Every structure is written in C-alpha cells, then in structure tokens.
Amino acid sequence: MLSQVVQYFQTNSGQYWQYVGQHLVLTVITLAASMAIALPLGYWGARVKPVASFCVAFAQVLRIIPSLALLFLLIPVMGTGTLPALIALIVLALPPLLINTILGFNEVSPLYKEVGTALGMDRRQLRRQIEIPLALPYLLNGIKLALVEIIASATLATYIGAGGLGTLIFTGLGLYDMTYVVIGAVSVAALSLGAMLGFDFLIRKVREHDNSSDSI
Structure with missing residues (x-):
C-alpha cells in the first residue's frame, strides 16, 4: 500500500494538488459566506429573544438533515456543479x-457593559471594545466547528460535480483501489485536524489574553 501511495504522488502530484486546491477554495468560500450570514444574525439573536429562539430552532432543524441528502435535494432545483455544493455546505455550516x-x-x-456606558461609550464602542472581545472565544469555537464540518462535508460535494478531495475517494471506490481512498481520506482528515488544532490554539491564546486583562 505504501509503495502504491508513493507511486501515485510520483506520477500524479499535480492532479493531487489540484484536488486540494479545489477543496480549499470550496471551504474558504463556504466559510466566508456562512460567517457573513450567521454572525450578524447571531448577534441580533443575542439582543432579541424571539430571534434567538428562531435561530436555535432553525439550527436544530438543519442539524438533522444528512449532508448527502441535502446535496441531492438541490440537484432538481439547481442541477450539479459548484453553486449547489456551496449552498448545501453553507446550510450545513450555519448551526454551529x-x-x-x-x-x-x-x-x-x-456589568462590563454598565462600566463601559459609565465611561461614556456609545453602542458601537461597546460592541467593538467590550462585547466582541469577550465573545470572541465562543465565536472562534463556532468557526472551528463550522470549518471542520465544511471540510468533511465538502468530500461529498464530489457527487454533484464540485471536485475536491472527494474525487479521490469516490474514484478509488469505483475502481476498487484503496490507494485513492486512503490518500483522499487521510488528506481530508489532516485538513480537519489541522483546522481544529489551529483554532484550539487561537482560542486558548484569546482566553489567556482575556484572563490577563481581567487580572489587571
């Protein structure tokens, strides 16, 4: 198996990095679009309870929809390709x-808001200097969970022609060649693990900074 993996990279390294690039582009675009929708809506929900209740219920409904089912549901409406894959992945990334x-x-x-108000801060200053910094660890955790979900689910987007590392996995399954499956699966797992560890490190640093600021 190892020799077959080495041989694949010797002969198909360009193709492999093309799949990695497709996977990363799909992931970055999905994450950016999901954040543009979810962060303002979540902030609004934190201020208005009915909006929060709707967002939580909506997120719970989205969580029970299987990734592959959502992808196939979009085919009759939008066909195949990158756009339906992006929409499906955005929907899957919204709950966390x-x-x-x-x-x-x-x-x-x-208490922090009251202190800020007493110091003469307006609503925009309170949001920028108090609310967002204190909420940042939670926001980063949500981004981390969404990113891992996107990286894993983007593998299934190959089914509707979006490319990415899933191409290797499904090619291997179709050819009964485990070399392709192992390369694709390990690559996706490595991307997910790297994203998770990177955000865990970032969250830890943010919390350490918040704790040091509180002690001062």
Missing part, C-alpha cells in the same frame, strides 16, 4: 456558527 454566536454574546456580563 449561529448557536455559538448567540451563546458568546449572551455570556458577556452586563
């Missing part, structure tokens, strides 16, 4: 972003 955004802003102590 919404829930963690609402949780993060709800966890900001009113």
Whole structure:
C-alpha cells in the first residue's frame, strides 16, 4: 500500500494538488459566506429573544438533515456543479456558527457593559471594545466547528460535480483501489485536524489574553 501511495504522488502530484486546491477554495468560500450570514444574525439573536429562539430552532432543524441528502435535494432545483455544493455546505455550516454566536454574546456580563456606558461609550464602542472581545472565544469555537464540518462535508460535494478531495475517494471506490481512498481520506482528515488544532490554539491564546486583562 505504501509503495502504491508513493507511486501515485510520483506520477500524479499535480492532479493531487489540484484536488486540494479545489477543496480549499470550496471551504474558504463556504466559510466566508456562512460567517457573513450567521454572525450578524447571531448577534441580533443575542439582543432579541424571539430571534434567538428562531435561530436555535432553525439550527436544530438543519442539524438533522444528512449532508448527502441535502446535496441531492438541490440537484432538481439547481442541477450539479459548484453553486449547489456551496449552498448545501453553507446550510450545513450555519448551526454551529449561529448557536455559538448567540451563546458568546449572551455570556458577556452586563456589568462590563454598565462600566463601559459609565465611561461614556456609545453602542458601537461597546460592541467593538467590550462585547466582541469577550465573545470572541465562543465565536472562534463556532468557526472551528463550522470549518471542520465544511471540510468533511465538502468530500461529498464530489457527487454533484464540485471536485475536491472527494474525487479521490469516490474514484478509488469505483475502481476498487484503496490507494485513492486512503490518500483522499487521510488528506481530508489532516485538513480537519489541522483546522481544529489551529483554532484550539487561537482560542486558548484569546482566553489567556482575556484572563490577563481581567487580572489587571
């Protein structure tokens, strides 16, 4: 198996990096679009309880939809290709972003806001200097969970012609060649693990900074 993997990279390294690039582009675009939707909506939900209730219920409904089922549901409406894959992945990424955004802003102590108001801060300054920094660990955790979900689910997007590392996995399954499956699966797992460890490190640093600021 190892020799077959080495031989694949010797003869198809360009193709492999093309798949990696497709996977990363799909992931980055999906994450950016998901954040653009979920972060403002989650912040609004943290301030308005009915909106929060709707967002949580909406997120719970989205969580029970299987990734592959969602992809296939979009085929009759939008056909195949990158666009339906992006829409499906955005829908799958919204739940962790919404829930963690609402949780993060709800966890900001009113005492900090009162102190900021007493110092003469307006609503924009309170949001920028108090609310967002204190909610940041939760926001980053939501982004981390969404990113891992996107990287894993983007593998299935190959089914509708979006490319990516899933091409290797499904090619291997079709050819009964485990070399392709192993290369694709390990690559996706490595990307997911790298994203998770990177965000865990970033969250830890943010919390250490917050703790040091509180002690001062």
